[in-house]
Amino acid sequence: MVSYTLRMVDAAIFLSMLVCLGLFWRGRRLAAKFAFFIALIGVILLFKHHATDALNISL
Amino acid sequence: MSRFLQLFGYWTCHFNILTVSSVLLGAYYIQFAEGEFPCPLCILQRMAMLLTILGSASILLASRQGPIEFHSYSAGYGMSVLGAVIGSIIALRQIALHIAPGDPGYGSPAFGLHLYTWALIVFGVVAAVSGVNLAWTKRFNPHAVEFGWASKCCVGLVALLMLSNAIIVFIEAGFHISLPDNPTCYQLFVDLGWTTAPLVPAES
Numbered sequence: 579m580v581s582y583t584l585r586m587v588d589a590a591i592f593l594s595m596l597v598c599l600g601l602f603w604r605g606r607r608l609a610a611k612f613a614f615f616i617a618l619i620g621v622i623l624l625f626k627h628h629a630t631d632a633l634n635i636s637l
Numbered sequence: 638m639s640r641f642l643q644l645f646g647y648w649t650c651h652f653n654i655l656t657v658s659s660v661l662l663g664a665y666y667i668q669f670a671e672g673e674f675p676c677p678l679c680i681l682q683r684m685a686m687l688l689t690i691l692g693s694a695s696i697l698l699a700s701r702q703g704p705i706e707f708h709s710y711s712a713g714y715g716m717s718v719l720g721a722v723i724g725s726i727i728a729l730r731q732i733a734l735h736i737a738p739g740d741p742g743y744g745s746p747a748f749g750l751h752l753y754t755w756a757l758i759v760f761g762v763v764a765a766v767s768g769v770n771l772a773w774t775k776r777f778n779p780h781a782v783e784f785g786w787a788s789k790c791c792v793g794l795v796a797l798l799m800l801s802n803a804i805i806v807f808i809e810a811g812f813h814i815s816l817p818d819n820p821t822c823y824q825l826f827v828d829l830g831w832t833t834a835p836l837v838p839a840e841s
Binding site: 588589591592593595596598599602603605607610611614617618621622624625628629 | 678680684687691694720726730792800804806810
């Protein structure tokens with residue numbers, strides 16, 4: 579059983595978290611929350627990819 | 638008493654950050670000192686842990702702009718709950734992958750439990766602490782506090798962990814889009830010719 583994940587996307591998600599932290603530092607809370615949700619959705623999509631697509635199963 | 642509760646709420650943010658960061662630093666120790674490579678689900682759990690402490694960090698950073706407002710405090714712990722929920726699902730998925738009798742699990746255990754089991758416990762504790770803070774936001778909201786050196790150190794630690802994780806996953810993946818489930822080498826170093834890929838894949 580072999581499954582795959584998109585590691586370049588992984589690095590981008592960590593960087594979007596860093597951007598989120600920087601925006602909170604600057605006091606731009608709305609933009610920071612937007613960056614947070616981009617990271618959160620990225621994690622959910624990666625997990626979905628790992629749990630279903632990579633194992634060639636469907637929900 | 639009310640001032641004590643407010644300070645308790647503020648220091649709980651520091652406690653959250655330090656607790657989750659110590660777990661991530663423990664994962665670094667296992668990766669670099671014991672030579673184990675993080676699998677895709679391990680990386681996803683690291684992401685979820687960083688999402689949970691982003692909420693606490695946002696509360697600390699709100700104190701830079703003046704008194705912490707009610708909605709900033711509740712939004713921070715709401716973000717922590719979101720990270721804890723998705724992290725728990727990922728950790729449960731990995732536990733379920735290795736739940737069959739006789740399965741050795743992925744990686745070596747730490748203090749008797751595998752890292753993904755520890756991750757589930759951490760996410761549960763974060764969710765519980767965040768729930769208590771959300772339920773009594775009015776009492777725990779610290780209002781006017783100073784963004785002191787302790788808060789700066791905590792936020793700096795969070796930033797350092799995010800940056801280091803981004804670098805680590807990039808080195809592990811190189812310029813490849815996809816990698817096997819059980820990584821056995823740092824692909825970027827292999828591609829650059831600095832090391833060679835192992836012939837025998839690691840056991841899952």
